[in-house]
Amino acid sequence: MKMFWIPIDRSIDVPLIRQVYQHIRERILDGELRAGDKLPSTRELASDLDVSRNVILEAYDQLLAEGFIETRKGSGTFIASGTYLAGHKKVHVPLFVYRCQDGNKHNDVINFRSGIPELDLFPRRTWTKLSHSIWTETSSSAFGYDLPEGRQELRNVLSRYLLKTRGVYCHPEQLVITSGATQALTLVARLLLSTGDEVIMEDPITNDIQTIFASQGASLYPIPVDGDGMKTSLLPENKKPKFVFATPSHQFPLGGTLPIQRRIELINYARETGGYIIEDDYDSEFRYEGPPVSSLQGLESEHVIYIGSFSKILSPALRMGYVILPPQLIESCRRLKWFTDLHTPSPNQLILARFIGEGYLERHTSRMKKLYRNRRDVLIRCLKAVFPEQVKILGESTGLHLVVEFHERSFSKEELERMLHFGVRVYPVEDHAIEKGKHRNRLILGYGHLKPEEIEEGIARLHRAVAGRL
Incomplete structure (x- = not known):
């Protein structure tokens, strides 16, 4: 019997059964394990890998169900014929795609992304009440x-x-x-x-x-x-x-x-x-x-x-x-x-x-309009206080964002990335331009989802990020 080893990684969020199954399956498709080759017994492989025998049993059962292996009474478990796939490329992604990643790399960043409403104020209670009614009373x-x-x-x-x-x-x-x-x-x-x-x-x-x-x-x-x-x-x-x-x-x-x-x-x-x-x-x-x-x-x-x-x-x-x-x-x-x-x-x-x-939508819209108006006013006040005579504000009469135009300034990708290190993310108008080069001094600031204190701190960070070059 060939030396048989399967790398087991307990640090990833992939079940051990899936790992064992996937490794054997790939070796069969690649032709590394050929028709007629005998697999270790479930007890032997479980001991070698230091896993429960049930892990190996279930992995073998899956391979058996899909036709990759066959059992011979009194002889053991063997690779089935017709299972080699010419040109097969090993698939590694399923084993590592669930590895924990640092999704909070910029968790402390104040993000002025546009178009996001205040999700904390979604009318959950009303929506739940109506949902319950629909699911229980509707034909x-x-x-x-x-x-x-x-x-x-x-x-x-x-x-x-x-x-x-x-x-x-x-x-x-x-x-x-x-x-x-x-x-x-x-x-x-x-x-x-x-x-x-x-x-x-x-x-x-x-x-x-x-x-x-x-x-x-x-x-x-x-x-x-x-x-x-x-x-x-x-x-x-x-x-x-x-x-x-x-x-x-x-x-x-x-x-x-x-x-x-x-x-x-x-x-x-x-x-x-x-x-x-x-x-x-x-x-x-x-x-x-x-x-x-x-x-x-x-x-x-x-x-x-x-x-x-x-x-x-x-x-x-x-x-x-x-x-x-x-x-x-x-x-x-x-x-x-x-x-x-x-x-x-x-x-x-x-x-x-x-x-x-x-009538819930109209009442909700009226409530949110007052909230967003207040947040818009906070943003405008902060911009005027922190960047006096240095910016022009555009498009503030409607919506969940405004545009701030800086005098005699052009924002590069490097500068925008540098702002992240100061804990603030902003979005250039230039990214949305069909004809490039005309809006390099303009930034989009969304405010609908930001609390007033977040807006104030965000503009303070933006000022610190650009103050030395304005």
Whole structure:
């Protein structure tokens, strides 16, 4: 019998049975253990490895069940024939992927990441109450396969809610419920784009959205933004884009709000080119200065595809979003949604429908708006106190982030990494730019998830990190 040794590592989070099974399996597939070779007895191998005999018994049972080995009565356990796989590469990842890693390397870092709500204030008690009601009282038919466009209950209540709060005009049949805005954007991209198609986008704009459209083979045509959002006067006359992507109520990341003159210009452009406008309305509920801004979709429903989610209002973990489509795209989008994942989980839709319909969402939004306004004010006060005459603040009227523009300064990757050593993480606008080099002095500071004292300490750390070079 060949010398037989299996390296056992008790420091990793992989059961010993799995380790023994995996090592023998790899040796068989590689041809190191060949058909007819005899394996040690379970008692002998357990003694050699200093493990329980049950470990070896269960590992052998698994190998036997998968056909790698065979037993011969009175003779022992042998490698079965036909188990060598030419060109097989040993798999090491399963044995080490669970090794404990230092996930708290920057645990003390104050992270100004944008787009994160205050998760500590998620309405757990109300959500739990509604969840219990749905799971115990709803007809069993709600727990089977469902419609790809989503539950009728949610689409009905959501259409009324969006009309009241965002000035969106749509029939419930125009709504498709999605697993967050990311899926909604992906569905639209797959629905409208082919390789070589051109899309017009605000610049800068979320890098993730650029990736979604580019992954469908689209070419991105950037239009710069200013304090009023997309510069619609720069829309090209010689293009026939599939769509124009815009965040008119709160441009990301610079924060501008598209005025009515530019909205009309954008709508006329879509009508003339025969394309669509994708309106991403991602956090416009939290507007702190002036009256709420109505949606672009409320002005033109035939050419506007409206996308929203509940990630910023409630929690990203819910993975609940929606897309509102012009009538001519409804059936195609429903089919595509079905091919993607059949439908968004029905119980969560029913809970959300109750949460909206019984007024909880509006009360929660009102409460959070006051909280975020206070945190925004703390951030602005700290920035002005720590960096007097050195910064300009952009996009502070809406949302969960603002942009700070430093005078006569350009942030390199090395400097941003150095800030981590001072215990603060910030995000450059430049990362979201299509045309690079125009926003190197601008940083995105998200504040929705940070307590006032964390904001104060974070800005103090940021000052210490850059003070010597301002």
